[in-house]
Amino acid sequence: MQLHKRDVVDVATSLLDDYGIADLSMRRLARELNVSPGALYWHFANKQQLLGAVADRILAAVDDVPAGWRDRIAGICAQLRDALLSHTDGAELVSASFAAGQSAAMTGVLGRLTAAAADAGVAPEHAELTARTVIYYVLGFTADEQSRLQWDAAGADVAQTVWAEDPSARFTFGLHLLVDGIAVHSRAGT
């Protein structure tokens, strides 16, 4: 039967979950789909574009939060982190797709965070950069968190120190750093 984009993204996502991003290759994906590698290139221009589609699948659950700008930013970011954490190497994959401009879903998130920043009173010419700064934080923090999680799920008892204790609370603290910075740069200041 015919190969559809949906099936390709489905199988790619399960390959990601089971074996991680390093083993998500065009050839392996084709093998799993029982098609020749070239078949994938009828549906996707290249690997980057396919990974962008996987990123969008991962981010499908992230939607807007109708609330004041503080809760809106906090809510979107919490959803984003949760989505990334529910797939192996999710943060790394979405990071790469965002940097390559291949994720429509991340463009959507960027837009909503930009609106929230504008709502907070950030000058229009700085609103998008403000939103990007928030995204850099969420992606950076979560990629870190996830690599530690996966590392010691694989056996290594990595130094516990301050790190293992309540990642969610740590995540919130870092996010507040940004939110409070935004408040300082807003017209009102609150």
Place this chain on the structure above:
Amino acid sequence: MQLHKRDVVDVATSLLDDYGIADLSMRRLARELNVSPGALYWHFANKQQLLGAVADRILAAVDDVPAGWRDRIAGICAQLRDALLSHTDGAELVSASFAAGQSAAMTGVLGRLTAAAADAGVAPEHAELTARTVIYYVLGFTADEQSRLQWDAAGADVAQTVWAEDPSARFTFGLHLLVDGIAVHSRAGT
């Protein structure tokens, strides 16, 4: 004559500058050095470790800034951005090495930023996360900036909009967002 780590890192860096990170392969590097690919594995455990050494070379010029915590953070970050921008794909390479924990130089930067955060009055258990947040911003912003720079140096007249205008001023704005957030979380508040 004998192959030394220094020569390997030298040639790797010039390969990076001339052709970018995608063309910096172990095999190509070996060819350029007139040795067999296996020879590199006598000096480096794997590619990640070698890239970490290149990252450290790129960051050699980044040192501490003896000043109050605000100027110290601003100064270190400006140096960091400058270092990244002076090598093709510098931000991407250092990002990857930092995430993989393979850059001693980035560990040093992290330590100095952590000290600055503590100096600002951030609680000890949050100082490192604060420093990481700053680093996520600098790496994210600069990777973005650099990919745009390299994209339209390669011919494409990418939408000028708000983006091209004074990247340094934009960089400073985003950094101030963080610095001001840190000030809010400090004991003194200034």
Place this chain on the structure above:
DNA sequence: ACCTGAACACCGTTCAAGT
């Protein structure tokens, strides 16, 4: 329109064997 088969031009890493 959609896919196969086969090729092109590569990869990172290992390791017996040489000097």
Place this chain on the structure above:
DNA sequence: ACCTGAACACCGTTCAAGT
């Protein structure tokens, strides 16, 4: 101690040819 040669097990992408 340091390196070669050759192998192992892969890659992403293209494209004539088939259905």
